[in-house]
Amino acid sequence: MKLFNFRWPNEGICQEQELYYRAYAAGGELGRVAFSSEGLEIKKGTVLSFDTYFNCFSYSKYLAYTTVSTVAAVLRLKGEVSIRLLAVRRQGRRIHREVLASKDIHTESFEEVRLGNDFSMDRTIGFYYIEVRAISDGAVLSGAYYASEDMEPPNNVKAAVIICTYKREAFLYRNMEMAERYIFQNADLYFIAGRIKFFIIDNGKTIPEDRWDKNRIQVFPNKNYGGSGGFTRGIIEAHKRKDEFTHFLLMDDDIIFDAETLAKTVSFLRVIRPEHKDLCIGASMLRLDLPFLQHEAGGVWRGKCVSVKHNLDLRSIDSVLENEVEEKIDYQGWWYMCMPLSVVDQYKLPLPLFINSDDVDYGLRTVKRLALMNGIGIWHPDFDSKYNRPVMSYYVRRNHMIVDVLHCPRAGLFIHWLKFVYGTIKLSLRRQYMAINFINKAYEDFLQGIDFFLTIDEELLHRDLLAISSGTVKKSIRKTFRDLTSMTVKMIQNYPAAARSFRKRQEEISSLDFWCQHLDIPRQLMEDK
Numbered sequence: 001m002k003l004f005n006f007r008w009p010n011e012g013i014c015q016e017q018e019l020y021y022r023a024y025a026a027g028g029e030l031g032r033v034a035f036s037s038e039g040l041e042i043k044k045g046t047v048l049s050f051d052t053y054f055n056c057f058s059y060s061k062y063l064a065y066t067t068v069s070t071v072a073a074v075l076r077l078k079g080e081v082s083i084r085l086l087a088v089r090r091q092g093r094r095i096h097r098e099v100l101a102s103k104d105i106h107t108e109s110f111e112e113v114r115l116g117n118d119f120s121m122d123r124t125i126g127f128y129y130i131e132v133r134a135i136s137d138g139a140v141l142s143g144a145y146y147a148s149e150d151m152e153p154p155n156n157v158k159a160a161v162i163i164c165t166y167k168r169e170a171f172l173y174r175n176m177e178m179a180e181r182y183i184f185q186n187a188d189l190y191f192i193a194g195r196i197k198f199f200i201i202d203n204g205k206t207i208p209e210d211r212w213d214k215n216r217i218q219v220f221p222n223k224n225y226g227g228s229g230g231f232t233r234g235i236i237e238a239h240k241r242k243d244e245f246t247h248f249l250l251m252d253d254d255i256i257f258d259a260e261t262l263a264k265t266v267s268f269l270r271v272i273r274p275e276h277k278d279l280c281i282g283a284s285m286l287r288l289d290l291p292f293l294q295h296e297a298g299g300v301w302r303g304k305c306v307s308v309k310h311n312l313d314l315r316s317i318d319s320v321l322e323n324e325v326e327e328k329i330d331y332q333g334w335w336y337m338c339m340p341l342s343v344v345d346q347y348k349l350p351l352p353l354f355i356n357s358d359d360v361d362y363g364l365r366t367v368k369r370l371a372l373m374n375g376i377g378i379w380h381p382d383f384d385s386k387y388n389r390p391v392m393s394y395y396v397r398r399n400h401m402i403v404d405v406l407h408c409p410r411a412g413l414f415i416h417w418l419k420f421v422y423g424t425i426k427l428s429l430r431r432q433y434m435a436i437n438f439i440n441k442a443y444e445d446f447l448q449g450i451d452f453f454l455t456i457d458e459e460l461l462h463r464d465l466l467a468i469s470s471g472t473v474k475k476s477i478r479k480t481f482r483d484l485t486s487m488t489v490k491m492i493q494n495y496p497a498a499a500r501s502f503r504k505r506q507e508e509i510s511s512l513d514f515w516c517q518h519l520d521i522p523r524q525l526m527e528d529k
Helices: 059-065 169-184 187-193 227-242 259-270 318-322 343-347 360-367 383-387 390-407 413-429 433-446 451-455 458-469 477-509 512-518 523-526
Strands: 001-007 022-026 033-035 040-042 047-049 068-091 095-118 126-134 139-147 159-165 194-203 217-221 247-252 278-280 284-287 295-297 297-302 304-305 335-338 377-380
Touching: 001 187, 001 259, 001 383, 022 390, 059 126, 059 217, 059 295, 059 335, 059 413, 068 318, 126 139, 159 169, 159 227, 159 304, 169 187, 169 194, 169 217, 169 259, 169 284, 187 259, 194 227, 194 377, 217 227, 227 247, 227 360, 227 458, 227 512, 259 335, 297 360, 335 343, 343 360, 360 390, 383 433, 390 413, 390 433, 390 477, 413 433, 413 477, 433 477, 451 477
Parallel strands: 159 194, 159 247, 194 217, 284 377
Antiparallel strands: 001 139, 022 047, 033 040, 040 139, 047 126, 068 095, 068 126, 068 139, 247 335, 278 335, 284 295, 297 304
């Protein structure tokens, strides 16, 4: 069974060479390689090493979660070369390399060469990789992949890839064009093309429903109820077809991703062991402006979002090894998150938080096991530009309080009052009075409890917030102090009841009935295909 293909730098995706391969010669000098119509040409004396983020094999992750216990690297090449399969592990502070298999090849035409290893008894943490040394000029590597020689995959997997979008056609059309070319029309990905379908949830209602073949990419016009409303609509549509789909994969509309990331995700799901059937798979977020830098590989909730494995330079072998070490993770960002469809039956649907923290709450509620691994990563624009707007102060503060009362009961009235006072004083010193207004509104709406979400029109609310943010605000120290005092009284009076309503009645805003009514989806349509 093919597990995943080797990947190369791609002008439309990423050209950071050291995420894909390293080329060096004797004495530490740079090796000489060049792409041609035949493949990657390797000059005499050059060593091509794949101990990299995208092309290493995470044997410890496969052993932990799947039925795979043997792996073979399959290379299609010609010329006079020496090939080695190596393991990389950390021993204390040092990196240890072990040669697992080697082979010398001399051929004038392209041949497939396999180097394999049985890792069923290997309890270490690390990765395998291939190294190719050109003995003479004329060596060419045209392609490679990792395969398992174990039995056929035990799991029948099909994933609904859900993309929520709002008037970002440029990103979306580019990604769907890439999907058409590299997934549905690519012979190398034959094993994945029939196992995914894209659900485009169009919150802006600007994308023609007949733009693509509906058997591959289907468009669903939707109310603009933010990311939570869009992604939930997609989950509902996938769940409606649960006799066809086993998983759903949530994906942002403004990311850049490689089709092989999807292939690796689905092929991994096909070989997971029965005891890990509830496994979720996430992708690391790499920065679009610094494509070698990992922003996050999962997150933990500490009253705020804390990124795991933040700011790792993935060109470094140390960072690639660090990614192999599993840590406690509470949630995975919805820029790329794959989950079994069965979570809907067990834990219902996300909360209607519009934007921010919906992924945190749903992760804390549903995720029991989450796998992240080298090679499953996407590129995302910097978050600072996305969240550095006054209106985001409303959503961040309101939704963080909701996540806290649901999942961190100790963070009660006093903690949230302190955050309110500290935030108000800090913003006052910066004269960011608009943000203070939004924080006040966040607390007022939170204090209404769950009934606020049962009656609000999210699209209208967001429109009103944007209208407010386009105006100007003038405040005095006296007015700020008066507002702070007033909110303190309101919190003392209403916080306990509001928190209790979220804890005891959250299913009222996460049920299928609620969401069908909220999104104006006729309930009977959910029962018909």
